[in-house]
Amino acid sequence: MLRDGARRYLADDFATRRRGDGAAGSAGWRGYADLGWLALLAPEDAGGLGGDIEDVLILAEEMGRALSLQPYIASAVLATGLVDLVAAGQQRLDLLGAMASGDRRFAPALYEPGRRYRLEPEVRAVTSGAGYRLSGAKSLIAGGAGADGLLVTALLGDGVVGLFLAAMENAAIFPTRYATIDDADTIDVRFEQVELGPDALLGITTIDAIDDVLDEARLALCADTLGALERAVEITADYLKTRTQFGQPLANFQALQHSVVEMYIDADSIRSSLYNAIAVFDRGGREDRRRAVSSCWVKTFDAAKGIAGMAVHLHGGIGMTTEYPVGHYLRRVMVSERSFGDVEHHLARYMELAG
Amino acid sequence: MKLAFSAEDEAFRAEVRSFLAAELPPGLARREAAGFHNKRATVHPWQQKLCAKGWAAPNWPAEFGGAGWSPIQRYIFELECGLANAPEYSLIAMSMAGPVLCRFGSPELQQEFLEPMLKGDCWFCQGFSEPQAGSDLASLRTRAVRDGDDYVITGQKIWTTDAHMADYMICLARTDAEVKPQAGLSMIIMPMDAPGVTVRPIDTIDGDAHVNEVFIEDARVPAHYLIGEPNSGWTQAKYLLGHERTHNAYLGMLRRYLARIPALIDDELCRGLPAAEAGEYRRRHARLAIDVDALEWSVLRVLAGEEGPALGAAASAISIRGAAYLLRAADLEMAILGPQVVPRFGPDDGAPLVAGAPPAAAGRTTQYLYWWAATIFGGSDEIQRNIIWSTLFR
Numbered sequence: 001m002l003r004d005g006a007r008r009y010l011a012d013d014f015a016t017r018r019r020g021d022g023a024a025g026s027a028g029w030r031g032y033a034d035l036g037w038l039a040l041l042a043p044e045d046a047g048g049l050g051g052d053i054e055d056v057l058i059l060a061e062e063m064g065r066a067l068s069l070q071p072y073i074a075s076a077v078l079a080t081g082l083v084d085l086v087a088a089g090q091q092r093l094d095l096l097g098a099m100a101s102g103d104r105r106f107a108p109a110l111y112e113p114g115r116r117y118r119l120e121p122e123v124r125a126v127t128s129g130a131g132y133r134l135s136g137a138k139s140l141i142a143g144g145a146g147a148d149g150l151l152v153t154a155l156l157g158d159g160v161v162g163l164f165l166a167a168m169e170n171a172a173i174f175p176t177r178y179a180t181i182d183d184a185d186t187i188d189v190r191f192e193q194v195e196l197g198p199d200a201l202l203g204i205t206t207i208d209a210i211d212d213v214l215d216e217a218r219l220a221l222c223a224d225t226l227g228a229l230e231r232a233v234e235i236t237a238d239y240l241k242t243r244t245q246f247g248q249p250l251a252n253f254q255a256l257q258h259s260v261v262e263m264y265i266d267a268d269s270i271r272s273s274l275y276n277a278i279a280v281f282d283r284g285g286r287e288d289r290r291r292a293v294s295s296c297w298v299k300t301f302d303a304a305k306g307i308a309g310m311a312v313h314l315h316g317g318i319g320m321t322t323e324y325p326v327g328h329y330l331r332r333v334m335v336s337e338r339s340f341g342d343v344e345h346h347l348a349r350y351m352e353l354a355g
Numbered sequence: 356m357k358l359a360f361s362a363e364d365e366a367f368r369a370e371v372r373s374f375l376a377a378e379l380p381p382g383l384a385r386r387e388a389a390g391f392h393n394k395r396a397t398v399h400p401w402q403q404k405l406c407a408k409g410w411a412a413p414n415w416p417a418e419f420g421g422a423g424w425s426p427i428q429r430y431i432f433e434l435e436c437g438l439a440n441a442p443e444y445s446l447i448a449m450s451m452a453g454p455v456l457c458r459f460g461s462p463e464l465q466q467e468f469l470e471p472m473l474k475g476d477c478w479f480c481q482g483f484s485e486p487q488a489g490s491d492l493a494s495l496r497t498r499a500v501r502d503g504d505d506y507v508i509t510g511q512k513i514w515t516t517d518a519h520m521a522d523y524m525i526c527l528a529r530t531d532a533e534v535k536p537q538a539g540l541s542m543i544i545m546p547m548d549a550p551g552v553t554v555r556p557i558d559t560i561d562g563d564a565h566v567n568e569v570f571i572e573d574a575r576v577p578a579h580y581l582i583g584e585p586n587s588g589w590t591q592a593k594y595l596l597g598h599e600r601t602h603n604a605y606l607g608m609l610r611r612y613l614a615r616i617p618a619l620i621d622d623e624l625c626r627g628l629p630a631a632e633a634g635e636y637r638r639r640h641a642r643l644a645i646d647v648d649a650l651e652w653s654v655l656r657v658l659a660g661e662e663g664p665a666l667g668a669a670a671s672a673i674s675i676r677g678a679a680y681l682l683r684a685a686d687l688e689m690a691i692l693g694p695q696v697v698p699r700f701g702p703d704d705g706a707p708l709v710a711g712a713p714p715a716a717a718g719r720t721t722q723y724l725y726w727w728a729a730t731i732f733g734g735s736d737e738i739q740r741n742i743i744w745s746t747l748f749r
C-alpha cells in the first residue's frame with residue numbers, strides 16, 4: 001500500500017524536473033510531510049509514527065526508481081536519527097516535531113574536506129560566553145542547499161564530540177553551493193568563528209553512535225539504488241521491444257536478451273542482500289548489523305554502475321541524452337556509491353568485523 | 356612474432372617528445388587532461404603549429420600534405436600525444452573526411468578542401484546516423500536528388516558530433532531508392548550554412564554538449580560536391596570507418612591514465628585514503644597495465660601486417676577492449692578520488708571542486724560517462740562482435 005501510493009505520488013518527478021520547476025524545492029518537501037513520510041522514523045513520543053526501517057526502505061526504493069531529488073535520506077532518515085540520538089528533553093521533542101511536520105529541515109554536516117569518509121571531526125567548538133564558537137569546514141553536505149540548519153559534528157575543548165545545530169542564516173557561515181552529477185544540490189561550508197547560543201549544542205555523542213545512525217541511512221541508500229536499478233532494467237527491456245533495427249525489434253536479438261537478463265539477476269541479488277541486512281538489522285547486535293550493512297553496500301555498489309551503464313549502452317545514442325531518463329540512473333548511482341563510504345571502505349569494515 | 360622498435364623509431368619518438376614538450380601550450384594540455392571537449396578556437400593554435408611542422412595530418416599521404424609516416428610512426432605519434440595531453444583537433448576532417456577525399460575525391464575537391472582542413476580553417480562533421488538508422492546504417496532515409504547542377508538534400512541526421520562548429524558535413528544520403536539499400540548511397544559534402552540546414556544541440560549525460568540533431572530541408576549543394584561516383588557511398592563509408600583500424604584502441608588515452616594514476620594514489624594518501632585501499636588501487640592499476648600491454652601488442656600485430664583471417668577481426672576486438680579499458684581506467688580514477696569527484700560538469704564553467712579536492716578531481720565523472728559512448732559509437736560492441744563472428748567462425 002505504502003509502495004503503491006508512493007509510486008503514484010512520485011511518478012511525475014522526472015517530468016517535473018525536466019520542466020525545471022524545482023521538484024527538489026520546498027513544495028516537494030511539504031508534500032512528503034503531508035504524506036507522513038517525514039514522520040515515519042520519528043519516535044511516537046515526539047509526534048512521529050515510530051515506524052520501522054522497512055517502511056523507510058520501501059519509500060527509498062520508490063524515490064530511487066522515480067529519480068527523486070528530495071534529500072530524504074539526509075534530511076529525514078539521517079537527521080531524524082541524529083537528533084533522536086543526541087538531543088534531550090523538550091528540545092528533542094520540539095526539533096523532532098518540527099522536522100516530522102516539515103516545518104524545519106536540517107542537513108547533517110559530518111564529513112570534512114580532505115578527510116574522505118572519516119567521521120572524527122576536526123571542526124572545533126570552544127566555549128564563548130554562555131555559548132560556543134565554531135570554526136573549521138564541512139564538505140559535501142547533501143540537502144544543505146535550502147536547509148534551515150546544519151547538524152554539525154564538532155570537537156569540544158575536552159576532546160569530546162558534540163552535535164551542534166547551526167542556523168544557516170548565521171553570517172559567519174560561508175556556504176559554497178554546487179550541483180552534483182546526479183543533479184542534486186550540495187554545499188560545502190566554512191565556519192569562521194561562528195558564535196552559537198548555549199542551546200546550539202544538542203548533546204554529546206560518540207563516533208560509534210553516529211556510525212550506527214549512519215547505517216540506517218546506508219541501508220536506505222542501498223534501497224534507493226535497488227529501486228533505481230530495477231527501473232533501469234525495466235526501461236531497457238521496454239525500449240528494446242519498441243526499437244527497430246535491421247527490420248525487427250532489437251529485443252529479437254538473443255545477445256541483447258541475455259544482457260538484460262544479467263542486469264536483472266544482478267539487481268535482484270541486491271534485493272536478496274538487502275533482505276539479509278534487514279533481517280540482521282532487526283535482531284542482531286552492533287557488530288552483526290554493521291557487517292550486514294557493509295555486506296549489502298558492497299553487493300549493491302559493486303554491481304550498480306555496471307547495471308546502469310549497460311542500460312545506457314543497450315539504448316545506443318539515446319541512452320546518452322539528458323532528455324531520456326535512463327542515463328540519470330547511472331549518474332545517480334555514481335554519487336550514491338561514494339556517499340557514507342564507498343565499496344573499498346565497506347569491504348574493509350566487513351573484513352574487520354568478519355574476524 | 357618478433358617486433359621491436361628500430362633505432363629510427365626511437366629517434367622519431369624522441370623528436371616527437373621534444374616537440375610536444377616545447378610547443379604544446381600548457382593551458383591546452385590542462386584542459387585536455389581534465390577531459391573537457393575542445394572548442395574550435397582553443398585547439399586552432401595547436402593545429403597551426405603542427406601544420407607548420409608538417410605533422411597536422413599523420414594519416415594522409417605525403418602528396419596531400421600528410422606527414423607521410425609509416426604505420427609505426429603514426430602509432431608512436433598518437434601515443435606520445437596521448438601521454439603529453441595533446442588534444443585532438445578537427446577530428447572528422449583529419450581522420451575521416453580527409454582520407455576519403457585523398458582516396459576518392461576529384462582533383463577539384465582535393466584542391467578546394469584539403470589545405471584548409473590541414474590548417475584547421477575548415478571543420479567537418481560526419482552525417483551518417485539517423486533516428487531510424489543507427490546500427491542499421493544502410494537503412495538511412497536522407498535523400499539527395501539531382502536537380503540541374505545541384506543535389507537537393509532532405510532528411511534528418513542525429514548524434515552528429517561537432518555539427519555546431521563545423522563548416523561542412525560529409526553527408527551519407529540516398530541517391531537511388533530502387534536498388535538494395537547499400538547500393539543506393541552517396542557521400543556528399545554539404546555546407547552547414549546552406550539554407551535549409553538547422554542544427555539543434557543535444558545535451559548528453561556527461562555534461563558536455565558535443566552531439567547534435569541536424570535537420571535538412573531542401574538544402575542545395577553543387578553536384579560536384581558528390582564524392583566519387585554516384586551510389587558508391589557505402590564503399591567510401593566502409594573505407595572511412597575502417598580507415599583508423601587501430602585508433603579505437605585509445606592507446607594514447609589509456610597510457611595517459613596509466614601514467615598519472617600512481618601519483619594520484621600517492622596524493623590521496625594525504626587526503627585520508629587508507630593505505631590498505633591504496634594497495635588495492637595499485638593492484639587494479641597493475642591489472643589494467645597488463646591488459647593495456649596486451650592491447651598494445653594487438654595493435655602492433657595489426658600494424659605489422661600479420662596475415663590471416665584474424666586480422667580482419669582484430670580492429671573490432673581492439674575497439675571492444677579499448678572502450679572497456681577506458682571505462683575501467685576512468686572508474687579507477689574516480690575510486691581513488693572518492694567523494695571528491697561528484698560535482699557536475701558544465702561545458703562553460705568546467706567542474707567546481709569540492710572543498711579541499713585536488714584540481715585533478717575536476718571532470719572525472721564527465722570522462723567516465725563519456726566512455727560509455729565509446730561502447731556505442733563507430734559500431735557498437737555488439738556490432739563488432741557480430742563482425743568478429745562472421746569473419747572468423749561463420
Ligand SMILES: Cc1cc2nc3c(=O)[nH]c(=O)nc-3n(C[C@H](O)[C@H](O)[C@H](O)COP(=O)(O)OP(=O)(O)OC[C@H]3O[C@@H](n4cnc5c(N)ncnc54)[C@H](O)[C@@H]3O)c2cc1C
Nearest residue numbers: 313314316317481483484489490514516728732733735737
Ligand atoms: C557520443 C556519440 C557521438 C556520435 N557521433 C556520431 C557522428 O559524429 N556521426 C554519426 O553519423 N554518428 C555518430 N554517433 C552515432 C553512433 O554511430 C550510433 O549511436 C551507433 O551507430 C548506434 O546506433 P543507435 O544509437 O541508433 O543505437 P541502435 O542501433 O538502436 O542500438 C541500440 C543497442 O542495440 C544493439 N544492437 C543493434 N543492432 C544489433 C544487432 N544486430 N545485434 C545485437 N545488438 C544490436 C546496439 O549494440 C546497442 O547496444 C555518435 C554516437 C554517440 C553516442
